Amino acid sequence: MPRVSVEQLAARRARILDGARACFARHGYEGATVxxxxxxxxxxxxxxxxxFRDKEALFLAVAEQDTERxxxxxxxxxxxxxxxELLAAPEELQAGWAGTFLEIARRGRTDPxxxxxWRRSADALTxxxxxxLRRQAAxxxxxxxxxxxxxxxxxxLVLEGLVSHLAMDLPxxxxxxxxxxxxxxxxxxxxxxxxxxVLSARPGRxx
Amino acid sequence: MPRVSVEQLAARRARILDGARACFARHGYEGATVxxxxxxxxxxxxxxxxxFRDKEALFLAVAEQDTERxxxxxxxxxxxxxxxELLAAPEELQAGWAGTFLEIARRGRTDPxxxxxWRRSADALTxxxxxxLRRQAAxxxxxxxxxxxxxxxxxxLVLEGLVSHLAMDLPxxxxxxxxxxxxxxxxxxxxxxxxxxVLSARPGRxx
Numbered sequence: 001m002p003r004v005s006v007e008q009l010a011a012r013r014a015r016i017l018d019g020a021r022a023c024f025a026r027h028g029y030e031g032a033t034v035x036x037x038x039x040x041x042x043x044x045x046x047x048x049x050x051x052f053r054d055k056e057a058l059f060l061a062v063a064e065q066d067t068e069r070x071x072x073x074x075x076x077x078x079x080x081x082x083x084x085e086l087l088a089a090p091e092e093l094q095a096g097w098a099g100t101f102l103e104i105a106r107r108g109r110t111d112p113x114x115x116x117x118w119r120r121s122a123d124a125l126t127x128x129x130x131x132x133l134r135r136q137a138a139x140x141x142x143x144x145x146x147x148x149x150x151x152x153x154x155x156x157l158v159l160e161g162l163v164s165h166l167a168m169d170l171p172x173x174x175x176x177x178x179x180x181x182x183x184x185x186x187x188x189x190x191x192x193x194x195x196x197x198v199l200s201a202r203p204g205r206x207x
Numbered sequence: 208m209p210r211v212s213v214e215q216l217a218a219r220r221a222r223i224l225d226g227a228r229a230c231f232a233r234h235g236y237e238g239a240t241v242x243x244x245x246x247x248x249x250x251x252x253x254x255x256x257x258x259f260r261d262k263e264a265l266f267l268a269v270a271e272q273d274t275e276r277x278x279x280x281x282x283x284x285x286x287x288x289x290x291x292e293l294l295a296a297p298e299e300l301q302a303g304w305a306g307t308f309l310e311i312a313r314r315g316r317t318d319p320x321x322x323x324x325w326r327r328s329a330d331a332l333t334x335x336x337x338x339x340l341r342r343q344a345a346x347x348x349x350x351x352x353x354x355x356x357x358x359x360x361x362x363x364l365v366l367e368g369l370v371s372h373l374a375m376d377l378p379x380x381x382x383x384x385x386x387x388x389x390x391x392x393x394x395x396x397x398x399x400x401x402x403x404x405v406l407s408a409r410p411g412r413x414x
Binding site (some may be wrong): 028102105108110115118119122146147149150151153154156157158159160161162163164165167168169170173174175177178181182184185189 | 235309312315317322325326329353354356357358360361363364365366367368369370371372374375376377380381382384385388389391392396
Protein backbone atom coordinates (compact mmCIF):
# COMPACT_ATOMS: atom_id res chain seq x y z
CA MET A 1 0.00 0.00 0.00
CA PRO A 2 1.48 3.42 -0.97
CA ARG A 3 2.24 5.91 1.81
CA VAL A 4 -0.27 8.73 2.16
CA SER A 5 -0.44 11.97 4.12
CA VAL A 6 -2.70 12.65 7.12
CA GLU A 7 -4.99 14.71 4.89
CA GLN A 8 -5.22 11.91 2.35
CA LEU A 9 -6.03 9.44 5.11
CA ALA A 10 -8.84 11.66 6.42
CA ALA A 11 -10.18 12.19 2.91
CA ARG A 12 -10.09 8.46 2.25
CA ARG A 13 -11.87 7.73 5.51
CA ALA A 14 -14.56 10.28 4.62
CA ARG A 15 -14.92 8.77 1.15
CA ILE A 16 -15.33 5.28 2.62
CA LEU A 17 -17.98 6.49 5.06
CA ASP A 18 -19.96 8.27 2.33
CA GLY A 19 -19.90 5.28 0.01
CA ALA A 20 -20.70 2.85 2.81
CA ARG A 21 -23.62 5.01 3.97
CA ALA A 22 -25.16 4.90 0.50
CA CYS A 23 -24.52 1.16 0.24
CA PHE A 24 -26.08 0.34 3.65
CA ALA A 25 -29.06 2.57 2.86
CA ARG A 26 -29.67 0.83 -0.43
CA HIS A 27 -29.05 -2.80 0.48
CA GLY A 28 -29.44 -2.91 4.26
CA TYR A 29 -26.76 -4.20 6.58
CA GLU A 30 -26.84 -7.84 5.51
CA GLY A 31 -27.28 -6.97 1.83
CA ALA A 32 -24.26 -4.68 1.82
CA THR A 33 -21.74 -7.34 0.80
CA VAL A 34 -18.04 -6.60 0.68
CA UNK A 35 -18.26 -6.60 -3.12
CA UNK A 36 -21.04 -4.01 -3.06
CA UNK A 37 -19.14 -1.93 -0.51
CA UNK A 38 -16.12 -1.98 -2.83
CA UNK A 39 -18.27 -0.79 -5.72
CA UNK A 40 -20.01 1.94 -3.72
CA UNK A 41 -16.79 3.25 -2.21
CA UNK A 42 -14.64 2.76 -5.28
CA UNK A 43 -11.81 1.18 -3.28
CA UNK A 44 -10.67 -2.40 -2.71
CA UNK A 45 -11.67 -4.37 0.38
CA UNK A 46 -8.06 -4.15 1.51
CA UNK A 47 -8.16 -0.35 1.42
CA UNK A 48 -11.57 -0.22 3.14
CA UNK A 49 -10.75 -2.59 5.97
CA UNK A 50 -7.41 -0.95 6.49
CA UNK A 51 -9.49 1.88 8.00
CA PHE A 52 -12.28 -0.08 9.67
CA ARG A 53 -11.90 -3.38 11.49
CA ASP A 54 -14.91 -5.07 9.90
CA LYS A 55 -18.34 -4.37 8.41
CA GLU A 56 -19.93 -3.80 11.79
CA ALA A 57 -17.26 -1.25 12.77
CA LEU A 58 -17.81 0.50 9.43
CA PHE A 59 -21.56 0.62 9.90
CA LEU A 60 -21.27 1.95 13.44
CA ALA A 61 -18.84 4.64 12.23
CA VAL A 62 -21.42 5.74 9.64
CA ALA A 63 -24.12 5.91 12.30
CA GLU A 64 -21.86 7.78 14.69
CA GLN A 65 -21.01 10.39 12.04
CA ASP A 66 -24.73 10.88 11.35
CA THR A 67 -25.46 11.43 15.03
CA GLU A 68 -22.57 13.88 15.42
CA ARG A 69 -23.85 15.94 12.50
CA UNK A 70 -27.33 15.94 13.99
CA UNK A 71 -26.10 16.96 17.45
CA UNK A 72 -24.19 19.88 15.88
CA UNK A 73 -27.30 21.16 14.13
CA UNK A 74 -29.40 20.60 17.26
CA UNK A 75 -27.01 22.66 19.40
CA UNK A 76 -27.10 25.54 16.91
CA UNK A 77 -30.65 25.45 15.59
CA UNK A 78 -32.69 22.86 17.46
CA UNK A 79 -34.12 19.46 16.70
CA UNK A 80 -37.01 20.84 14.64
CA UNK A 81 -34.45 22.35 12.28
CA UNK A 82 -32.78 18.93 11.92
CA UNK A 83 -36.15 17.59 10.85
CA UNK A 84 -36.75 20.45 8.43
CA GLU A 85 -33.40 19.85 6.78
CA LEU A 86 -34.05 16.13 6.60
CA LEU A 87 -37.38 16.86 4.94
CA ALA A 88 -35.80 19.28 2.45
CA ALA A 89 -32.90 16.93 1.65
CA PRO A 90 -32.71 15.14 -1.69
CA GLU A 91 -34.25 11.68 -1.69
CA GLU A 92 -30.96 9.84 -1.68
CA LEU A 93 -29.81 11.66 1.44
CA GLN A 94 -33.15 10.98 3.13
CA ALA A 95 -32.82 7.32 2.20
CA GLY A 96 -29.31 7.29 3.65
CA TRP A 97 -30.30 8.71 7.02
CA ALA A 98 -33.50 6.76 7.23
CA GLY A 99 -31.82 3.57 6.11
CA THR A 100 -29.10 3.80 8.74
CA PHE A 101 -31.62 4.53 11.45
CA LEU A 102 -33.91 1.69 10.43
CA GLU A 103 -31.03 -0.73 10.28
CA ILE A 104 -29.94 0.26 13.78
CA ALA A 105 -33.50 -0.09 15.04
CA ARG A 106 -33.82 -3.55 13.55
CA ARG A 107 -30.43 -4.89 14.60
CA GLY A 108 -30.76 -3.16 17.98
CA ARG A 109 -33.72 -5.36 18.78
CA THR A 110 -31.63 -8.52 18.78
CA ASP A 111 -28.03 -7.29 19.09
CA PRO A 112 -27.15 -5.76 22.49
CA UNK A 113 -23.95 -4.21 21.08
CA UNK A 114 -25.91 -2.29 18.48
CA UNK A 115 -28.52 -1.27 21.00
CA UNK A 116 -25.88 -0.04 23.42
CA UNK A 117 -24.28 2.01 20.66
CA TRP A 118 -27.60 3.50 19.64
CA ARG A 119 -28.42 4.42 23.24
CA ARG A 120 -25.15 6.30 23.51
CA SER A 121 -25.84 8.16 20.29
CA ALA A 122 -29.41 8.86 21.38
CA ASP A 123 -28.10 10.15 24.73
CA ALA A 124 -25.76 12.59 22.98
CA LEU A 125 -28.66 13.88 20.89
CA THR A 126 -30.87 14.17 23.97
CA UNK A 127 -28.18 16.14 25.80
CA UNK A 128 -27.85 18.59 22.89
CA UNK A 129 -31.64 18.92 22.63
CA UNK A 130 -32.10 19.55 26.35
CA UNK A 131 -29.28 22.06 26.45
CA UNK A 132 -30.89 24.05 23.68
CA LEU A 133 -34.36 23.84 25.26
CA ARG A 134 -32.90 25.11 28.53
CA ARG A 135 -31.33 28.11 26.79
CA GLN A 136 -34.58 28.87 25.02
CA ALA A 137 -36.59 28.54 28.21
CA ALA A 138 -34.24 31.03 29.84
CA UNK A 139 -34.82 33.35 26.86
CA UNK A 140 -38.56 32.93 27.32
CA UNK A 141 -39.30 31.40 23.91
CA UNK A 142 -39.92 27.80 25.03
CA UNK A 143 -42.88 26.95 27.24
CA UNK A 144 -42.06 26.53 30.91
CA UNK A 145 -45.21 24.66 31.97
CA UNK A 146 -43.94 21.35 30.57
CA UNK A 147 -40.81 19.66 31.87
CA UNK A 148 -37.73 20.05 29.67
CA UNK A 149 -37.24 16.26 29.68
CA UNK A 150 -40.77 15.79 28.33
CA UNK A 151 -40.30 18.42 25.60
CA UNK A 152 -37.02 16.79 24.55
CA UNK A 153 -38.56 13.30 24.45
CA UNK A 154 -41.50 14.66 22.46
CA UNK A 155 -39.20 16.14 19.81
CA UNK A 156 -37.18 12.93 19.64
CA LEU A 157 -40.30 10.85 19.23
CA VAL A 158 -41.38 13.02 16.28
CA LEU A 159 -37.91 12.62 14.78
CA GLU A 160 -38.11 8.85 15.14
CA GLY A 161 -41.50 8.92 13.46
CA LEU A 162 -40.24 11.15 10.66
CA VAL A 163 -37.25 8.95 9.93
CA SER A 164 -39.36 5.81 9.99
CA HIS A 165 -41.85 7.52 7.65
CA LEU A 166 -39.13 8.57 5.21
CA ALA A 167 -37.54 5.13 5.35
CA MET A 168 -40.81 3.68 4.08
CA ASP A 169 -40.91 6.20 1.24
CA LEU A 170 -44.37 7.34 2.37
CA PRO A 171 -45.81 10.63 1.04
CA UNK A 172 -44.29 13.73 2.70
CA UNK A 173 -47.33 15.89 1.84
CA UNK A 174 -48.26 17.70 5.08
CA UNK A 175 -45.03 17.10 6.96
CA UNK A 176 -43.82 20.71 6.69
CA UNK A 177 -47.02 21.92 8.35
CA UNK A 178 -46.73 19.12 10.90
CA UNK A 179 -43.30 20.46 11.89
CA UNK A 180 -44.84 23.94 12.29
CA UNK A 181 -47.37 22.37 14.66
CA UNK A 182 -44.60 20.54 16.54
CA UNK A 183 -42.60 23.74 16.89
CA UNK A 184 -45.69 25.60 18.08
CA UNK A 185 -46.28 22.91 20.70
CA UNK A 186 -42.95 23.48 22.43
CA UNK A 187 -42.96 27.27 22.23
CA UNK A 188 -44.59 29.69 24.61
CA UNK A 189 -48.27 29.70 23.61
CA UNK A 190 -49.33 32.77 21.69
CA UNK A 191 -52.38 34.65 22.95
CA UNK A 192 -55.62 33.04 21.84
CA UNK A 193 -57.04 36.31 20.52
CA UNK A 194 -56.90 36.92 16.78
CA UNK A 195 -53.87 38.90 15.67
CA UNK A 196 -51.98 38.39 18.92
CA UNK A 197 -48.87 37.05 17.25
CA VAL A 198 -46.13 38.41 19.48
CA LEU A 199 -44.24 35.90 21.63
CA SER A 200 -44.57 36.95 25.25
CA ALA A 201 -41.37 37.19 27.27
CA ARG A 202 -41.56 35.10 30.41
CA PRO A 203 -38.96 34.34 33.04
CA GLY A 204 -37.30 31.07 32.06
CA ARG A 205 -37.25 27.98 34.20
CA UNK A 206 -34.19 25.81 34.62
CA UNK A 207 -35.55 22.30 34.86
CA MET B 208 -57.23 -33.60 8.36
CA PRO B 209 -60.37 -34.01 10.54
CA ARG B 210 -63.46 -32.02 9.67
CA VAL B 211 -64.05 -28.99 11.85
CA SER B 212 -66.91 -26.53 12.36
CA VAL B 213 -66.91 -22.90 11.21
CA GLU B 214 -66.28 -21.82 14.81
CA GLN B 215 -63.38 -24.20 15.14
CA LEU B 216 -61.91 -22.90 11.88
CA ALA B 217 -62.14 -19.29 13.10
CA ALA B 218 -60.61 -20.23 16.45
CA ARG B 219 -57.80 -22.09 14.73
CA ARG B 220 -57.16 -19.11 12.44
CA ALA B 221 -57.04 -16.78 15.44
CA ARG B 222 -54.66 -19.16 17.24
CA ILE B 223 -52.36 -19.26 14.23
CA LEU B 224 -52.33 -15.46 13.96
CA ASP B 225 -51.54 -15.02 17.67
CA GLY B 226 -48.71 -17.54 17.60
CA ALA B 227 -47.33 -16.17 14.35
CA ARG B 228 -47.43 -12.59 15.69
CA ALA B 229 -45.32 -13.60 18.69
CA CYS B 230 -42.94 -15.55 16.45
CA PHE B 231 -42.44 -12.72 13.94
CA ALA B 232 -41.96 -10.24 16.79
CA ARG B 233 -39.31 -12.40 18.40
CA HIS B 234 -37.37 -13.62 15.37
CA GLY B 235 -38.20 -11.12 12.63
CA TYR B 236 -39.66 -12.14 9.29
CA GLU B 237 -36.66 -14.05 7.97
CA GLY B 238 -35.87 -15.58 11.36
CA ALA B 239 -39.40 -16.93 11.76
CA THR B 240 -38.72 -20.30 10.15
CA VAL B 241 -41.51 -22.79 9.49
CA UNK B 242 -40.22 -24.88 12.39
CA UNK B 243 -40.37 -21.90 14.76
CA UNK B 244 -43.83 -20.99 13.51
CA UNK B 245 -44.97 -24.57 14.25
CA UNK B 246 -43.60 -24.31 17.77
CA UNK B 247 -45.10 -20.86 18.44
CA UNK B 248 -48.50 -21.79 17.06
CA UNK B 249 -48.54 -25.36 18.39
CA UNK B 250 -49.77 -26.76 15.07
CA UNK B 251 -48.09 -28.56 12.18
CA UNK B 252 -47.00 -26.72 9.04
CA UNK B 253 -49.76 -28.58 7.20
CA UNK B 254 -52.39 -27.14 9.53
CA UNK B 255 -50.90 -23.64 9.41
CA UNK B 256 -50.56 -23.40 5.64
CA UNK B 257 -54.00 -24.89 5.17
CA UNK B 258 -55.21 -21.48 6.38
CA PHE B 259 -52.57 -19.20 4.86
CA ARG B 260 -50.98 -19.59 1.45
CA ASP B 261 -47.41 -18.98 2.59
CA LYS B 262 -45.35 -17.16 5.18
CA GLU B 263 -45.80 -13.79 3.51
CA ALA B 264 -49.60 -14.19 3.43
CA LEU B 265 -49.49 -15.17 7.13
CA PHE B 266 -47.39 -12.14 8.02
CA LEU B 267 -49.63 -9.76 6.09
CA ALA B 268 -52.70 -11.25 7.81
CA VAL B 269 -51.08 -10.55 11.19
CA ALA B 270 -50.33 -6.96 10.18
CA GLU B 271 -53.85 -6.48 8.80
CA GLN B 272 -55.42 -7.71 12.03
CA ASP B 273 -53.25 -5.28 14.01
CA THR B 274 -54.33 -2.36 11.85
CA GLU B 275 -58.02 -3.31 12.09
CA ARG B 276 -57.80 -3.38 15.87
CA UNK B 277 -56.09 -0.01 15.87
CA UNK B 278 -58.67 1.54 13.52
CA UNK B 279 -61.47 0.31 15.81
CA UNK B 280 -59.91 1.95 18.86
CA UNK B 281 -59.18 5.12 16.87
CA UNK B 282 -62.80 5.43 15.74
CA UNK B 283 -64.04 5.08 19.33
CA UNK B 284 -61.37 6.79 21.36
CA UNK B 285 -58.82 8.43 19.10
CA UNK B 286 -55.23 7.76 18.09
CA UNK B 287 -53.78 9.13 21.33
CA UNK B 288 -55.73 6.43 23.17
CA UNK B 289 -54.22 3.78 20.89
CA UNK B 290 -50.81 5.08 21.92
CA UNK B 291 -51.73 5.12 25.62
CA GLU B 292 -52.88 1.50 25.44
CA LEU B 293 -49.75 0.52 23.57
CA LEU B 294 -47.67 2.19 26.27
CA ALA B 295 -49.62 0.46 29.06
CA ALA B 296 -49.50 -2.95 27.35
CA PRO B 297 -47.31 -5.71 28.73
CA GLU B 298 -43.87 -5.87 27.17
CA GLU B 299 -44.60 -8.89 25.04
CA LEU B 300 -47.60 -7.16 23.44
CA GLN B 301 -45.50 -4.04 22.83
CA ALA B 302 -42.83 -6.21 21.26
CA GLY B 303 -45.44 -7.85 19.06
CA TRP B 304 -46.87 -4.63 17.69
CA ALA B 305 -43.55 -2.94 17.40
CA GLY B 306 -41.96 -5.97 15.81
CA THR B 307 -44.62 -6.26 13.14
CA PHE B 308 -44.40 -2.58 12.36
CA LEU B 309 -40.62 -2.58 12.15
CA GLU B 310 -40.63 -5.63 9.92
CA ILE B 311 -43.10 -3.96 7.57
CA ALA B 312 -41.03 -0.78 7.54
CA ARG B 313 -37.89 -2.71 6.70
CA ARG B 314 -39.37 -5.00 4.06
CA GLY B 315 -41.44 -2.15 2.69
CA ARG B 316 -38.26 -0.35 1.70
CA THR B 317 -37.31 -3.00 -0.82
CA ASP B 318 -40.53 -4.96 -1.43
CA PRO B 319 -43.24 -2.99 -3.33
CA UNK B 320 -45.91 -5.57 -2.35
CA UNK B 321 -45.27 -5.00 1.31
CA UNK B 322 -45.15 -1.25 0.86
CA UNK B 323 -48.43 -1.26 -1.04
CA UNK B 324 -50.04 -3.30 1.71
CA TRP B 325 -48.75 -0.99 4.39
CA ARG B 326 -50.01 2.07 2.53
CA ARG B 327 -53.49 0.57 2.40
CA SER B 328 -53.37 -0.17 6.12
CA ALA B 329 -52.01 3.29 6.85
CA ASP B 330 -54.79 4.81 4.72
CA ALA B 331 -57.46 2.97 6.74
CA LEU B 332 -55.95 4.30 9.95
CA THR B 333 -55.73 7.81 8.53
CA UNK B 334 -59.39 7.69 7.50
CA UNK B 335 -60.44 6.61 11.01
CA UNK B 336 -58.27 9.30 12.59
CA UNK B 337 -59.59 12.08 10.36
CA UNK B 338 -63.19 11.03 10.89
CA UNK B 339 -62.74 11.23 14.63
CA LEU B 340 -60.93 14.58 14.43
CA ARG B 341 -63.78 15.96 12.32
CA ARG B 342 -66.36 14.87 14.88
CA GLN B 343 -64.33 16.42 17.67
CA ALA B 344 -63.84 19.64 15.75
CA ALA B 345 -67.62 19.81 15.30
CA UNK B 346 -67.99 19.29 19.05
CA UNK B 347 -65.50 22.10 19.65
CA UNK B 348 -62.86 20.05 21.47
CA UNK B 349 -60.24 19.86 18.72
CA UNK B 350 -58.48 23.00 17.53
CA UNK B 351 -59.84 24.44 14.30
CA UNK B 352 -56.87 26.66 13.36
CA UNK B 353 -54.84 23.73 12.00
CA UNK B 354 -55.98 21.64 9.08
CA UNK B 355 -57.48 18.27 9.97
CA UNK B 356 -55.07 16.54 7.55
CA UNK B 357 -52.10 18.11 9.36
CA UNK B 358 -53.42 17.10 12.80
CA UNK B 359 -53.96 13.53 11.60
CA UNK B 360 -50.48 13.30 10.08
CA UNK B 361 -49.00 14.74 13.26
CA UNK B 362 -50.65 12.05 15.39
CA UNK B 363 -49.56 9.32 12.98
CA LEU B 364 -45.98 10.58 13.04
CA VAL B 365 -45.95 10.39 16.83
CA LEU B 366 -47.36 6.85 16.62
CA GLU B 367 -44.64 5.84 14.18
CA GLY B 368 -42.04 7.29 16.53
CA LEU B 369 -43.56 5.54 19.54
CA VAL B 370 -43.63 2.16 17.85
CA SER B 371 -40.08 2.58 16.60
CA HIS B 372 -39.02 3.60 20.11
CA LEU B 373 -40.70 0.57 21.70
CA ALA B 374 -39.26 -1.75 19.07
CA MET B 375 -35.80 -0.66 20.17
CA ASP B 376 -36.65 -1.37 23.80
CA LEU B 377 -35.65 2.20 24.72
CA PRO B 378 -36.71 3.64 28.11
CA UNK B 379 -40.40 4.67 28.23
CA UNK B 380 -39.80 7.13 31.11
CA UNK B 381 -41.52 10.36 30.06
CA UNK B 382 -43.70 8.96 27.30
CA UNK B 383 -46.96 9.22 29.25
CA UNK B 384 -46.36 12.94 29.75
CA UNK B 385 -45.33 13.23 26.10
CA UNK B 386 -48.73 11.84 25.10
CA UNK B 387 -50.40 14.45 27.36
CA UNK B 388 -48.43 17.10 25.46
CA UNK B 389 -49.44 15.57 22.11
CA UNK B 390 -53.09 15.50 23.14
CA UNK B 391 -52.88 19.09 24.33
CA UNK B 392 -51.41 20.10 20.97
CA UNK B 393 -54.45 18.94 18.99
CA UNK B 394 -57.09 20.18 21.42
CA UNK B 395 -58.60 23.65 21.63
CA UNK B 396 -56.02 25.67 23.59
CA UNK B 397 -56.96 26.31 27.17
CA UNK B 398 -56.75 29.88 28.43
CA UNK B 399 -53.23 30.86 29.32
CA UNK B 400 -54.24 32.23 32.72
CA UNK B 401 -53.62 30.07 35.78
CA UNK B 402 -56.62 27.98 36.81
CA UNK B 403 -58.45 28.45 33.52
CA UNK B 404 -58.84 24.74 32.89
CA VAL B 405 -62.22 24.65 31.14
CA LEU B 406 -62.24 23.77 27.45
CA SER B 407 -63.86 26.59 25.52
CA ALA B 408 -66.64 25.61 23.15
CA ARG B 409 -66.02 26.92 19.65
CA PRO B 410 -67.94 26.37 16.45
CA GLY B 411 -66.28 23.45 14.67
CA ARG B 412 -64.80 23.56 11.22
CA UNK B 413 -65.24 20.80 8.68
CA UNK B 414 -61.95 20.71 6.79
